[in-house]
Amino acid sequence: MSHRGSLLCLPTGIWASPVVNAEHIDERALALVFDHAASIDHLLIGTGTNMVALAPSLRNKLREHHIVTETMATGAAVRTYNILLGERRRVAALLIGVP
Numbered sequence: 001m002s003h004r005g006s007l008l009c010l011p012t013g014i015w016a017s018p019v020v021n022a023e024h025i026d027e028r029a030l031a032l033v034f035d036h037a038a039s040i041d042h043l044l045i046g047t048g049t050n051m052v053a054l055a056p057s058l059r060n061k062l063r064e065h066h067i068v069t070e071t072m073a074t075g076a077a078v079r080t081y082n083i084l085l086g087e088r089r090r091v092a093a094l095l096i097g098v099p
Helices: 031-035 056-064 074-086
Strands: 006-010 013-017 042-046 068-072 091-095
Touching: 006 031, 042 074, 056 068, 068 074, 074 091
Parallel strands: 042 068, 042 091
Antiparallel strands: 006 013, 006 091
């Protein structure tokens, strides 16, 4: 499978995401994550070529839903996602596409 652009990977499926950079990550961009929070323990966010911290208010909202969140460069997020998925963990990922 091949895809250009950003992806939102959830236990229920994979969707294209309109997020093009870390500044666009907000509650609306993560709406499906919140909708499926009962099936997610860990959310990885790949922020492009460099790691960018998530806004504290958004991190707190995810924590309220019992979702542990980690931000990292997209390449590292993809590798970590694959490992956690292979361990059958309840993981999701927002992966910002890297040109």
